[in-house]
Amino acid sequence: MKIALIFLLLVANLVVFGQSAKKQNKTLKRDLEECKEKSLPVLVLYKEKKDLIDSIRGEAMQRNYKVIQAELPGKELYLKTVQLIKDLKLLGVDLKTVIDVDSIAPFPDYKGFTKDMDDLLNWEDRGVGILSGIPYLKGLEIEEQNKILKDLVFECNSYFNGLNDHLNKIEPDQKRLQAVIPKLDSMILLYQSLTPDLRLKKMKLERKLHELREKYRQNGPNGFPKEYRIVFRDLFRPDEGPAYVDTKELKPEPASPKMDVYTIVDEDAQFPGGMPALKKYLVENIHYPEIAAELGVEPNHVVRLVVRKDGSISDIRMKKPMTDCPECDKEVIRVVKSMPKWIPGKVNGKAVDSWYTLPVHIHLK
Known part of the structure; x- marks a missing residue:
């Protein structure tokens, strides 16, 4: 009798559970x-x-x-x-x-x-x-x-x-x-x-600077203040007086004595593809050393160089060496030296050797 009662209770619970599950399903x-x-x-x-x-x-x-x-x-x-x-x-x-x-x-x-x-x-x-x-x-x-x-x-x-x-x-x-x-x-x-x-x-x-440069080229270096040797360091040989002061690690390529390099031209020398291509080239090729990030420096360079009439680069000089990161200067010099040939500057329609100032400022990632 007890067994039958328990069986009936189990069946009843299953029926109720089945109905509840169906309701929940809906x-x-x-x-x-x-x-x-x-x-x-x-x-x-x-x-x-x-x-x-x-x-x-x-x-x-x-x-x-x-x-x-x-x-x-x-x-x-x-x-x-x-x-x-x-x-x-x-x-x-x-x-x-x-x-x-x-x-x-x-x-x-x-x-x-x-x-x-x-x-x-x-x-x-x-x-x-x-x-x-x-x-x-x-x-x-x-x-x-x-x-x-x-x-x-x-x-x-x-x-x-x-x-x-x-x-x-x-x-x-x-x-x-x-x-x-x-x-x-x-x-x-x-x-x-x-x-x-x-x-x-x-x-x-530029006209004023060219005027002073020509006077210095024709009459110097004797009799001119020492500042002329610093600004126009490319005109005379180093043994004629100190014309360039740089860090020991970054010695500029010596300029030829009294070489005819134009400061002012009719058409500026330019990197193939113009300024956007130059910026892209520098960003892709300059790889600053890890110490730059460790020191927290913000590399900012001004490079002075000569663009020859055949487009080649020479006389590369770092005008503002980074005393806190000379390795950064070295890296920029390395990349500038490896540049492809430029489109030379022109005077009266003819390609000439000309000075070019290149600012380089790349944010460290």
Whole structure:
């Protein structure tokens, strides 16, 4: 009798459990369907927003590239102008008689201007993934179906929450990106306005320096201040007096005595492909030693060299040796020596030997 009673209780529990499992199965299927239905319009909106911000970012990146292209020639002119001012000051020239020195302000650095925009210009949304489809459940035990359905409902809800999180991030970033574009346009206009004025000032300073150089070449070196030997170190042999002071590790290649090398030319010498190609060559080939990063130095070089009329490079000199990292100077000299032939400078349409000042500034990674 007791055994029969226990058997009846077990059967009753199984029936109740079976009914409960079926009810849960229906509920889980309904929850999953509702989750997919509410996720679909959010997904459509997210894709629209993402396509829009990708388009705006592409436009901003194009503007950023134009800023870099506009900055390169202006910065080169600025660095050359600053060096000319230093040389003429060393020679005792009253610069106010040549140019308006006070009008030369520090050259604007677009990297400092856009540093708070880097996260936007490099913006990337890797997406929200793909929602799993409903697997084939027929033939599975009800408990197994419910287990699978629970996982799918949890995944769908997580997916829905992720969509909303991405939408919340996209909208403010979109507004910031849209605000970046006019700022980049203003930088382009600024660089374009600075370049002609710097070119004119550089030309006046070069003429003055050339005038002093010719006097020194014809009448020197005796009777001239020692500063002339420093500025025009290429004109006379080292045994005629100290014309160049450098670190022991970096001895410049000696210049030929009284060689006819032009400081001012009608057409400047240039690297094949122009300034963008030169910058690319330097970035790809200069490998600073590990000690530079350990010391926390920011390599900044000014190299003086002669571009021969056949395009070859000679008389490479480091105008500003890095006393805290001579190894950095060595690396730059090595890369400059390995450069391909340049397009030589020209005077009256003919290729000539000419001096070229090359600023090198590469950020350590």
